[in-house]
Amino acid sequence: QSSVMEESSVPPIDPDFEPQSRPRSCTWPLPRPEISAVKPEGPEGPMAPSPPPGRRPPTRTSRRQAARVRAREVEAGVVAGVGAVGATPRKGSSRRNAWGNQSYADLISQAIENSPEKRLTLAQIYEWMVKTVPYFRDKGDTNSSAGWKNSIRHNLSLHNKFLRVHNESTGKSSWWMLNPEGGKTGTMDNSSKLLKSRMRAKQTKNSPNSSQQFPKWGVNSSSPSSRGSLEEADMWTSFRPRTSSNASTVSGRLSPIGPGQEDEDNLGEESLLGRYAAGSLAPTLTETLMEELDLIDGLTFPLPSASTLLPRGSGFTAFAGNKAPLPQCGPKDPPAFSNSIFNPHNSHVPSSLEALLTSDSPPPSDVLMTQVDPLMPGPGGVALMALGSKPSPLLVGKGLEPNKVAPMALQAQMHPPPPPAAAPAAPVAPAAPRQQQHLSQGPAERLPTDLDIDMFTENLDCDVDYIINSDLMDGDGIDFNFDPVM
DNA sequence: TATACTAAACAGT
DNA sequence: ACTGTTTAGTATA
Numbered sequence: 001q002s003s004v005m006e007e008s009s010v011p012p013i014d015p016d017f018e019p020q021s022r023p024r025s026c027t028w029p030l031p032r033p034e035i036s037a038v039k040p041e042g043p044e045g046p047m048a049p050s051p052p053p054g055r056r057p058p059t060r061t062s063r064r065q066a067a068r069v070r071a072r073e074v075e076a077g078v079v080a081g082v083g084a085v086g087a088t089p090r091k092g093s094s095r096r097n098a099w100g101n102q103s104y105a106d107l108i109s110q111a112i113e114n115s116p117e118k119r120l121t122l123a124q125i126y127e128w129m130v131k132t133v134p135y136f137r138d139k140g141d142t143n144s145s146a147g148w149k150n151s152i153r154h155n156l157s158l159h160n161k162f163l164r165v166h167n168e169s170t171g172k173s174s175w176w177m178l179n180p181e182g183g184k185t186g187t188m189d190n191s192s193k194l195l196k197s198r199m200r201a202k203q204t205k206n207s208p209n210s211s212q213q214f215p216k217w218g219v220n221s222s223s224p225s226s227r228g229s230l231e232e233a234d235m236w237t238s239f240r241p242r243t244s245s246n247a248s249t250v251s252g253r254l255s256p257i258g259p260g261q262e263d264e265d266n267l268g269e270e271s272l273l274g275r276y277a278a279g280s281l282a283p284t285l286t287e288t289l290m291e292e293l294d295l296i297d298g299l300t301f302p303l304p305s306a307s308t309l310l311p312r313g314s315g316f317t318a319f320a321g322n323k324a325p326l327p328q329c330g331p332k333d334p335p336a337f338s339n340s341i342f343n344p345h346n347s348h349v350p351s352s353l354e355a356l357l358t359s360d361s362p363p364p365s366d367v368l369m370t371q372v373d374p375l376m377p378g379p380g381g382v383a384l385m386a387l388g389s390k391p392s393p394l395l396v397g398k399g400l401e402p403n404k405v406a407p408m409a410l411q412a413q414m415h416p417p418p419p420p421a422a423a424p425a426a427p428v429a430p431a432a433p434r435q436q437q438h439l440s441q442g443p444a445e446r447l448p449t450d451l452d453i454d455m456f457t458e459n460l461d462c463d464v465d466y467i468i469n470s471d472l473m474d475g476d477g478i479d480f481n482f483d484p485v486m
Numbered sequence: 487t488a489t490a491c492t493a494a495a496c497a498g499t
Numbered sequence: 500a501c502t503g504t505t506t507a508g509t510a511t512a
Contacts, residue, residue: 157504
């Protein structure tokens with residue numbers, strides 16, 4: 001049950017609150033003067049459920065229009081004199097909607113912001129509406145709620161500002177969060193839609209199943225609600241690229257949709273979005289990487305959510321506020337993403353990471369950083385090199401706790417050459433019995449992520465050896481600079 | 487024209 | 500039945 005709401009002990013909303021004017025740093029429960037001055041109009045408010053007989057009645061317009069008119073009338077009558085002051089009276093001084101000037105999106109945002117964890121399930125949002133917004137108070141029952149609930153769902157899906165995060169702990173509906181990036185344009189542009197649908201197509205292909213494939217990325221487990229600090233484990237996200245912002249959009253392919261996604265989409269999007277790194281990899285390698293990418297997709301997300309959950313002040317939000325493409329855009333946006341992380345010019349990153357790492361929500365960071373590596377720019381070879389050397393210092397330098405922070409990839413990197421004994425030639429987990437990904441259960445592709453990376457480095461070793469033994473011996477001035485991390 | 491509300495078709499759980 | 504995603508018609512600023 002939506003315990004979140006109860007615990008939030010957030011006072012009911014001010015029907016007149018004005019989201020638009022709300023400073024980013026402000027917390028939702030804005031001071032609300034007179035709350036119920038707005039008497040919820042009768043059940044037959046603006047949204048009066050007019051007789052909905054047929055499916056798509058010839059003229060639904062008239063109906064709706066009528067309702068809308070009624071709404072305005074009601075508003076005028078009921079609200080007049082009250083909320084007028086509320087906030088940004090759109091135009092006249094009457095409310096735009098029966099409940100005030102807020103749009104559904106505003107209300108939803110407010111609901112989410114108000115929640116302790118900055119995330120709510122659909123049902124919780126409904127609940128919040130009914131509890132908080134006078135107008136909906138008496139519209140909680142199934143009969144009278146169909147309309148506005150439909151609108152809520154519609155808004156959640158439509159706006160970029162809302163992110164859907166898979167919620168495995170409850171096994172129920174997804175979490176809805178606010179897009180740290182703000183959702184810029186608000187609604188999806190064409191490209192976003194395209195990606196989105198593509199992702200959906202993908203999503204339906206492989207059931208996003210698999211519990212705890214991602215060892216908890218504890219989202220600031222201060223949450224009193226549902227997930228204690230224990231169940232966060234099975235949390236993974238499925239982002240939809242609703243951002244329509246430049247890079248984000250493109251990159252925006254957020255939805256990891258769980259393990260074992262097809263690469264098809266990746267490739268497709270790639271061509272669609274334009275080239276990037278992987279394109280230069282050898283076919284086979286590309287495929288492998290692409291699968292990794294899919295996993296990464298799922299892993300990169302936590303960041304944004306973490307940022308959302310972190311105190312506004314924490315440097316982390318810099319990510320959101322900053323132009324830097326959000327992690328959520330992640331996977332599909334390796335270049336940009338990588339840059340935002342490693343680019344020395346991006347002053348936000350270090351502090352952000354620091355903030356993140358020192359916060360309660362570590363997992364995201366490790367995942368983020370390590371997993372991203374393979375996506376590093378450039379030709380496969382270079383990228384691999386990077387994987388083997390560069391990132392490590394960074395990670396280690398940050399004082400990450402292997403056990404806690406880097407369950408997967410990081411570990412793989414920190415214990416590079418798994419004892420031969422432990423790592424047979426076959427794709428068998430090298431050591432720690434970590435949760436393994438159920439990639440596309442395909443016989444050939446069920447490689448655990450970490451293992452993949454292990455193998456990656458192994459392969460790398462081989463290559464190096466080979467190079468040293470052959471090419472290098474030819475003395476052509478090849479310059480290898482490996483960081484002495486190991 | 488951009489936003490927003492409403493309705494509804496559909497698909498997946 | 501509930502969730503989510505889309506499409507479409509309409510209204511309003």
